[in-house]
Amino acid sequence: MSISQEIRREKPDQIRSMFDAIAPTYDVLNHMLSFGMDIRWRKKAIEFLQEKEGGTFLDIAAGSGDVSLELLSLNPRHIVGSDFAPNMLNVFRQKLTHVEKADRIELVSCDAHELPFTDESFDATIVAFGIRNFADRLRALREMYRVLKPTGISLILELSTPKTPVIKQLYHLYSRIGLPLFGKIISRHNAAYRYLPQSIAQFPDQQEFLSLLRQAGFHDAKFFSLTFGAATIYCGRK
DSSP states (O other), rough: OEEEEEEEIHHHHHHHHHHHHHHHGGHHHHHHHHHHHHHHHHHHHHHHTTGGTSEEEEEEEETTSHHHHGGGGGOOOOEEEEEEHHHHHHHHHHHHTTTTGGGEEEEEEETTTSSSSOOOOOEEEEEOGGGOSOOOOHHHHHHHHHEEEEEEEEEEEOOOOOOSHHHHHHHHHHIIIIIHHHHHHOOOOOOOHHHHHHHHHHHHHHHHHHHHHHTTTTTEEEEEGGGGGGGEEEEEEO
């Protein structure tokens, strides 16, 4: 069993510890390792939620809060940023001290598999770069469906493997050598950035993940590739 499979499926507490450990350098590494593309990908994902402007949003696996902060552009009534890694939420909390409309964002520590919210609470849910770490993705998707209002939208932004042969080869070279090396140097956490490329490689392909969305109850499930397939947006409706 690979390190990715072992951590994600058998020892979810290790994921919490891993993200707590890299929390101080998480933003810097995200931007550097993706060559800044993660910022553009988040903005693109939020565009898919424009029809819910002024609504209520749940940002699952919110991490250091970049997605929730981007959601402020939709003039939301309320945003809940949830994560199960306390140190990640601490980084998020520090950012809020410098943000206008911070009072519209509530931080909640919880597990995506058991969301502590009533049925039909949110106009939209979003998970960015987090669902590949969930031990039971179908269960988490069903929870997202449960907390959505009728006609609500769930959006997932996740890293993926490019399909174009030349880009795919370059990507594999970078993910196997460059990403773990730079991640270790900056975060001083070896396992985290060995885990990352393995977790991406083991994530279901687009059609398989659309099938999971449908099993969870979503209809009109679609996906949209970004940057030669290095990231993918998935969208499902209640």
